[in-house]
Amino acid sequence: MNHPVRIRRIAEEDWDAIVALEAGAYTALGLCEGRPALEAKVRASPATCFALDHGRRLAGYLLALPYPGSESPALTSREEVVFHSRNLHLHDLVIARDLRGRGLGKALVRHLTAGARQLGYEQISLVAVGGSHTFWAAIGFTARREVVNSPGYGPGSVYMSMSLPPEQAERPTAEHPAPAGALPSGAPSREYEVG
Numbered sequence: 001m002n003h004p005v006r007i008r009r010i011a012e013e014d015w016d017a018i019v020a021l022e023a024g025a026y027t028a029l030g031l032c033e034g035r036p037a038l039e040a041k042v043r044a045s046p047a048t049c050f051a052l053d054h055g056r057r058l059a060g061y062l063l064a065l066p067y068p069g070s071e072s073p074a075l076t077s078r079e080e081v082v083f084h085s086r087n088l089h090l091h092d093l094v095i096a097r098d099l100r101g102r103g104l105g106k107a108l109v110r111h112l113t114a115g116a117r118q119l120g121y122e123q124i125s126l127v128a129v130g131g132s133h134t135f136w137a138a139i140g141f142t143a144r145r146e147v148v149n150s151p152g153y154g155p156g157s158v159y160m161s162m163s164l165p166p167e168q169a170e171r172p173t174a175e176h177p178a179p180a181g182a183l184p185s186g187a188p189s190r191e192y193e194v195g
């Protein structure tokens with residue numbers, strides 16, 4: 001049966017499902033950060049963090065926050081500072097194991113990228129873990145092997161970034177100003193058709 005896919009902002013009642021998805025994805029890799037650290041990242045930038053519903057089920061999430069280029073948040077840190085940066089750091093992306101390989105991960109990244117351009121970000125960065133750098137490279141991220149990640153990300157972690165071309169970026173407006181701490185509310189939820 002085909003379930004509708006919807007991407008929307010994260011709500012308080014999502015946390016049990018998000019924490020379960022995170023533990024399922026990262027416990028075996030020793031990279032689990034836990035609810036307080038995840039919540040702090042959403043608090044830092046609610047407009048760039050999203051939940052993905054597959055039918056009535058929360059089937060994935062993506063967390064991103066402004067962060068200085070070539071740096072990355074410590075895994076278990078509770079971000080208390082909101083950086084003023086035109087670099088948006090894609091801190092985490094997880095899709096439920098049984099729903100992987102259907103384009104849901106890429107749909108979340110596309111949603112983020114479109115919103116980031118509207119918000120005036122110029123670059124998206126991330127730390128690829130668990131061998132996922134090939135997934136990110138296929139989307140358009142470039143490995144920046146000169147950047148040294150904190151040891152918390154595990155051996156083989158790769159810092160990557162992707163420029164958001166200025167000609168495709170919409171100029172900041174009064175309604176959507178350039179990022180500077182308090183971001184405007186995020187793009188409205190969207191529905192997607194995926195394979």
Ligand SMILES: CC(C)(COP(=O)(O)OP(=O)(O)OC[C@H]1O[C@@H](n2cnc3c(N)ncnc32)[C@H](O)[C@@H]1OP(=O)(O)O)[C@@H](O)C(=O)NCCC(=O)NCCS
Pocket residue numbers: 025092093094095096099100101102103104105106107126127128129130131132133134135
């Ligand atoms: C990475 C992840 C989000 C991808 O989500 P997804 O919905 O399966 O991805 P999509 O269906 O949009 O894309 C599938 C493609 O990505 C590839 N891919 C998916 N996960 C991958 C991984 N961990 N490493 C390498 N390639 C991967 C698939 O092989 C497939 O390639 P194809 O299009 O050439 O067939 C998902 O595998 C996941 O949640 N992994 C655990 C958490 C994780 O590692 N997150 C990234 C941390 S930086």
